[in-house]
Amino acid sequence: MIGTYNYVLxxxxxxxxxxxxxxxxxxxxYVYGKVDDSGLLNVTGIRDWARWQQGWNNTEANMILYHTLITGATLANWQSNTTNSSLSTTYLSRASSLRDAINTYTWDASVQLYRDNATLTSLHPQDANSLSLYFGVAPTNQTTAISTGLARK
Known part of the structure; x- marks a missing residue:
């Protein structure tokens, strides 16, 4: 879906x-329908690549959904046949709520990195943490710590 945005852009x-x-x-x-009561995407497909225990509230997937919502809001503004003028606003609101949930449930303050998912895991993956910087999910006051943590990996 981000590819659609990139192509049109x-x-x-x-x-x-x-x-x-x-x-x-x-x-x-369909994708947003998988957001659960926590406000996080619940990835129902598991083992879709090499990482064991892929799925659930996977942080990397939530980062991608955030960016999908942001780019979807832009596409809604560009789309000439949009009958619902508030679609862009809806996507931006969902993105904001998702960003809040990501920062509430997956941020590990003890190591200053995002966890792999919303459980008590000790895995702090490079993909989720780098995407938090690239997509603007991480609050400004955490970006230096994340960059430092990524440099250590």
């Missing part, structure tokens, strides 16, 4: 966006 092909828009919305609804 760099190609300017708004006709393509018109063609895929309804399917894009269905995909967004």
């Amino acid at each position: 760099y190609s300017g092909d708004l006709d393509f966006l018109d063609i895929v828009w309804e399917r894009y919305l269905k995909a967004m609804d």
Whole structure:
């Protein structure tokens, strides 16, 4: 879904966006439907790559969903057939709530890094932590600590 944003951003092909828009919305609804009561995405597919115990409230997947919502808000503004003018606002609101949940449930203050998921794990993966910086999920007062922690890995 982020790929759709990147394609339209760099190609300017708004006709393509018109063609895929309804399917894009269905995909967004499907993915966001997996957000649980904690406000985090519950990844129901497990072992989708080499890390054992992939799934649940995986932090990296939540970082990607955050960026998907941000880019989706921009696409909603670009989309010429949008009948719901508040869709961009909805996506931005969801992104904000997700960012709050990520920072509440996956931040490990004892090591100043994000945990792999919302459980009491000792794994602090590079992907989730680097994406927190790249996508702007990490609060400004934590970015130096995350960068330092990543440099140690």
